[in-house]
Amino acid sequence: MLVLDEIETRSALPWTGLIEAIAAMFKGSCVTPIRHHHHMQVPGESDATLLLMPAWVPGAYSGVKVLSIFPDNASRSLPAIFGTYLLSSGKTGEMLAIIDGGELTARRTAATSALAARYLARADAEELLICGTGRLSLNLMQAHAVGRALKTIKVWGRNRASAEKTAADARGLGLPAEAVADIEAAARSADIISCATLSSQPLISGEWLKPGAHLDLVGGFTPHMREADDTAIRRAKVFVDTRAGAMSEAGDIVQPLKSGALTAETIHAELAELVDGTRPGRLDDRDITLFKSVGAALEDLAGAILAYEHVTGATDARQ
Template sequence: MAPILAIDADALEFDPLWLVERLRDGHRNGIGTVERLLLEEPGAPNSLLTWAAWQPGAALGAKLAAVFPGNEARGAGPNIRSVVVLFDWQDGRPLAVITGESFTRAKTAADSALGADLLARPNAATLAVLGAGAQAETQIRYLLAVRPSIRRVMIWNRTTQKADALAAALSLPGIEIGAVEDAEAAVRSADIVSCVTASRDPVLRGSWLQPGTHVDLVGSFTPEMREADGEAMRRARLFVDTRRFAVGQCGEFTQAIAAGAIAPTDVVAELAELCAGAEGRRSADEITLFKNAGGGHLDLIVARAFHELASCID
């Protein structure tokens, strides 16, 4: 039996657009069966997520992700640590074990970038990012990859020094990048707004959104977490990567539905349907919103891509 390939995702080099296209192809080929298990530490914000997916005739695998939101703030390393195991679809033998913090960051950013490519205006010029944690830099790079028309990036964070540090660390030719202290002003002038926080209270207000804005919500993955208020949900045309996880388990949807701001049927399409040709943005003035809720099928598509890339390198 061939040895199990140990892959360090942090050591892989590739164009972000390559991974976005792998996700697009993966959704066109069918996402198969997906399950999720969430364990939460009582009295603390820490959690363990298990994502499992099976694409018959293609692959099967699982990701374990330990989410400790306070790590970065106290200098204890990244907030998310993960390990992915990829199995052969024919006989179930393990093919690869993938580690490295960039795995989840790349998967998450590629998911949002594919959503933005399908929904944001082609001429989007200004990006506002709410949140300056570990995911934010990857999010910016992937969104810029699918919208090279962007020429200005504004970064807001509750702790201004983190926004300053991220802006200083990013050096992208021809693009103005800076930290801002006023989230409302940033959102009002943005064509794309990406929220990458672990907030339980909305950081994005619907009253701030201007016609034509595309909203990318990333941070929430429990009913208690929420980055956008009910007005943002009500005003936007709603899209998700997966209905099952976004509508049933993410606070933007669960809380807005409970308050009567939206209904589950207001979700127009999920990512696989958009990739298959479902109608996305209908006009330049329409507000679109994409909820990046995650899913084992996304991890599986990325794991297969990384396995093929690492196998070629070896």
């Protein structure tokens, strides 16, 4: 059985291959039951979350991710997310691989945002704003830079020192990153804004979004979290990774649905419809687009299969 740690998982998930693997999975016959979402009390701290996310391609592969999210881990200099992915044969049930779930989650989340931006961001977008300085930030920068000539990447965080460090780490990877203190000014000039925070209050005002901007929201994963306000929802054409997930779990969708700023009918498409061409993405260079991702188990399965086949040279668990 293959066991991949964080570094090995990262090496086994090259960005271009991962983006294409996720696109192919959205087009395919993957089965994704509703994920299990449990709150766990941590005395004296914010509640933690336990996620169990199964998915399978009939007769080929099956898998489940066990993921924990502890928001206050930053105070301990620990990642907020820990997890493990268990990949099995979809024909025999044999366990094939144990894969680092935190790294898999970070990379597949960023790759999914980059895939959505392929359909929703302007082709000539060259300025990216990253809001947040956690694990996802570097991954989002790298993924959005795949096939896109980004000239400027701005990094904003509540902690300026963390933003400076994240920008420095990005420059070490060859990305044109700089830390910024003024989120409004950075948002007003950005072509793509990608938010990866655990905020419960909107960070991005819709009034700041320029014509042609693309807003990518990946941080909020509960109905009580929010990264953009109702004005952003009203001004933008809204897209989601999956309607079922976003409309039940994402505060950036759930709350506007309750307030009337958004209706189910005005969600233009989910990612599978963009990928298979049944619904259009951006139609005009002046459109403001918004993509809300809460994560789908098929994205994890796509990444796990890619990592397993990348390392072992296997082509299909049915062989």
